[in-house]
Amino acid sequence: xxxxxxxxxxxxxxxxxxxxxxxxxxxxxxxxxxxxxxxxxxxxxxxxxxxxxxxxxxxxxxxxxxxxxxxxxxxxxxxxxxxxxxxxxxxxxxxxxxxxxxxxxxxxxxxxxxxxxxxxxxxxxxxxxxxxxxxxxxxxxxxxxxxxxxxxxxxxxxxxxxxxxxxxxxxxxxxxxxxxxxxxxxxxxxxxxxxxxxxxxxxxxxxxxxxxxxxxxxxxxxxxxxxxxxxxxxxxxxxxxxxxxxxxxxxxxxxxxxxxxxxxxxxxxxxxxxxxxxxxxxxxxxxxxxxxxxxxxxxxxxxxxxxxxxxxxxxxxxxxxxxxxxxxxxxxxxxxxxxxxxxxxxxxxxxxxxxxxxxxxxxxxxxxxxxxxxxxxxxxxxxxxxxxxxxx
Numbered sequence: 001x002x003x004x005x006x007x008x009x010x011x012x013x014x015x016x017x018x019x020x021x022x023x024x025x026x027x028x029x030x031x032x033x034x035x036x037x038x039x040x041x042x043x044x045x046x047x048x049x050x051x052x053x054x055x056x057x058x059x060x061x062x063x064x065x066x067x068x069x070x071x072x073x074x075x076x077x078x079x080x081x082x083x084x085x086x087x088x089x090x091x092x093x094x095x096x097x098x099x100x101x102x103x104x105x106x107x108x109x110x111x112x113x114x115x116x117x118x119x120x121x122x123x124x125x126x127x128x129x130x131x132x133x134x135x136x137x138x139x140x141x142x143x144x145x146x147x148x149x150x151x152x153x154x155x156x157x158x159x160x161x162x163x164x165x166x167x168x169x170x171x172x173x174x175x176x177x178x179x180x181x182x183x184x185x186x187x188x189x190x191x192x193x194x195x196x197x198x199x200x201x202x203x204x205x206x207x208x209x210x211x212x213x214x215x216x217x218x219x220x221x222x223x224x225x226x227x228x229x230x231x232x233x234x235x236x237x238x239x240x241x242x243x244x245x246x247x248x249x250x251x252x253x254x255x256x257x258x259x260x261x262x263x264x265x266x267x268x269x270x271x272x273x274x275x276x277x278x279x280x281x282x283x284x285x286x287x288x289x290x291x292x293x294x295x296x297x298x299x300x301x302x303x304x305x306x307x308x309x310x311x312x313x314x315x316x317x318x319x320x321x322x323x324x325x326x327x328x329x330x331x332x333x334x335x336x337x338x339x340x341x342x343x344x345x346x347x348x349x350x351x352x353x354x355x356x357x358x359x360x361x362x363x364x365x366x367x368x369x370x371x372x373x374x375x376x377x378x379x380x381x382x383x384x385x386x387x388x389x390x391x392x
Contacts, residue, residue, distance in 0.1 A: 003071060005045070005056065006034040023047060023054045037070035045072070046097045050173060060092030060099070064378075068346035069325065078376055079341040079354050081137070081332030082144065089133045089333070090141060099175045101141070104132035105281060105294045107177070107185060109216045133333065135294040139222065139279040140306075140330040145171040148304055149328040151320065152346075159304045161224055161240065162191050168222065184210075187221045189242035204242075211284040218283050218293070221245075225276040225297070228265070230254070237278060245290055247280065257295070263309075264297040271313065273302040306330060311357055312342050314386050319343060324390060326355075337363075339370040342384070348392055353380040355390065 003014040007026050012019055026033060027047040033056055035043040043065055045056045058066065063074025077083040082090070091100040133141060143149055146167035148159075165188045175182040187207055190200050210217045223239035235254035237247040249257060258265065268276040280295035300306050303320060305328050307313040319326050325346040334340065341354035356374065359366055374381040382391060 004036040006036055006042075007031065011036065020054065023056060027054050035066060035070065035072055037067035037072070038065070041065065043072075048097060048174065050170060057097060059097065067350070068348070068352045073327075073346065073352075075327045075329065075341070075344040075352060075354075076376075076379060078373070079344060079379065080329040081140065081334035081338075081340055082330070084334055085133060085137060085141075085332050088131045089137065097174070099145075101138070101175055101177050101182065102132045103138065103177060104134050107218045107281070109218065109283060134296075135220075135279055135281065136296040136298070137332040138220070139277065139296060139298055140332045142168050142171055142222070143298075143306060144330055145175070149306070149330060150326075151303065151305060151328070152325040153323040155303070156320070164304055165190070185219050187219050189221075189223050189239060189245075192241045208284065211282070212288075215283055215285055218281050220279065220281050221290075221292075222277065222279045225268075225278050230258070239278060247278065247290070247292055247295070249292075261297045264299055267299045267307070267309070267313070268297075270310070271299065271301070274313075275300045275302075275304060277306075308336075311360075311386055315342055315355065315357065315384060319345075319390060322390060337366060339366060339373055341373075341381075344379075345390065348380060351378065351380050353382060353391065355382055355384050358383050358385045 005012055005014070007022050008029075008031055010022070012022060023033070027049065033045045033047065035045050035056075035058070037043070043062060044059055046059060048055050048057050056072075058072035058074070063072065064076040066073040077086050086092075089102045089104075091102075092098075093100070146164075148164060148167060168188060169183055169186065172183040172186055173181060177185065187204070190203060192200060205212070208219065211219050221239070223242060225237050226240040226243070227238045229236055229238070232251055234248055235251060236249050239245065239247065264276070268274060277298040277300055278295070279298070280292045282290045282292045285291055298306050301313060301316055301320075303316075305316050305320075307316055307328075308331070316328065326343040327346065328343055329341045331338075331340055339356060342357050343355045345353040345355060354374075356370060359370065374383075384390070
């Protein structure tokens with residue numbers, strides 16, 4: 001749809017030559033733009049200045065009120081795991097548009113406590129509940145907030161690590177953790193180029209400065225897994241564009257890692273066109289090696305859309321090949337026994353259609369929870385089975 005806005009007394013579309021100048025003027029005059037995607041209500045936006053440009057952004061908690069085809073639309077919180085963490089682990093300021101995050105994992109080893117121990121149990125990403133984000137919850141949040149969960153046909157063939165990295169860093173810029181920008185705690189390897197190797201190395205060293213300056217500081221790496229080494233001498237992961245900063249483990253940690261993430265590793269092995277995303281917290285020791293603590297893996301499709309199992313990958317492929325517009329639902333901290341909408345179709349009229357995967361195994365509690373979720377108003381709901389055609 002053509003994005004139209006009201007800025008002051010004027011209506012203007014986003015493609016108009018004077019649009020950028022009007023947004024900048026409105027920012028300076030502290031005016032509140034209105035999104036005109038819905039004629040029944042006036043949906044306020046705010047203007048943010050990011051990376052040398054002025055952009056229009058939706059107010060917190062208003063995404064579901066926009067037309068499903070509007071670029072400011074977000075699926076209702078209760079359809080995904082975001083509903084569990086919203087307002088507790090993820091706090092959005094309606095006045096400023098800032099987002100404040102609470103982590104269920106440390107970002108400093110501290111002088112008075114021992115360093116966190118990598119893989120201290122079989123399910124490290126599930127230590128925290130909805131009041132704080134797990135490492136998986138943070139990865140899902142960033143994928144969501146970067147709109148990497150959003151899909152429309154014009155995106156076909158246009159996503160790559162350069163785009164993924166840029167969008168995540170942009171999203172992190174307006175998120176705060178204990179008063180600091182989340183972006184300053186993230187390390188996402190830059191696309192490698194032999195012609196610019198020295199420049200890239202210098203920029204990486206600058207980003208990693210806090211960890212080089214103190215072994216107590218912890219940062220978060222997000223990257224694409226390039227290869228997996230399962231040999232007994234040095235098992236671990238190689239991260240694409242960052243071969244000199246691999247994820248190495250001893251044999252005991254690797255055995256626990258393989259056990260915990262066996263499903264993710266098998267899904268990726270069965271999807272040669274897809275990608276495997278790694279996220280983990282780390283510090284840098286005196287030997288300049290990275291020491292990892294909390295870790296998670298996330299398989300994504302060839303188009304960088306996350307999935308949990310083979311049936312969900314088939315659903316995503318079906319929706320992409322049918323040129324559908326949709327948002328992929330993510331679990332955040334929510335455990336696998338709680339249902340979420342796998343995708344939310346945005347091209348089914350004024351109401352979004354939540355698509356739920358059919359439960360292939362008998363589970364009365366799950367079935368009851370799914371039935372209750374499908375009773376939620378304001379959204380159409382369907383159950384999808386492999387081979388079915390998605391409705392319009």
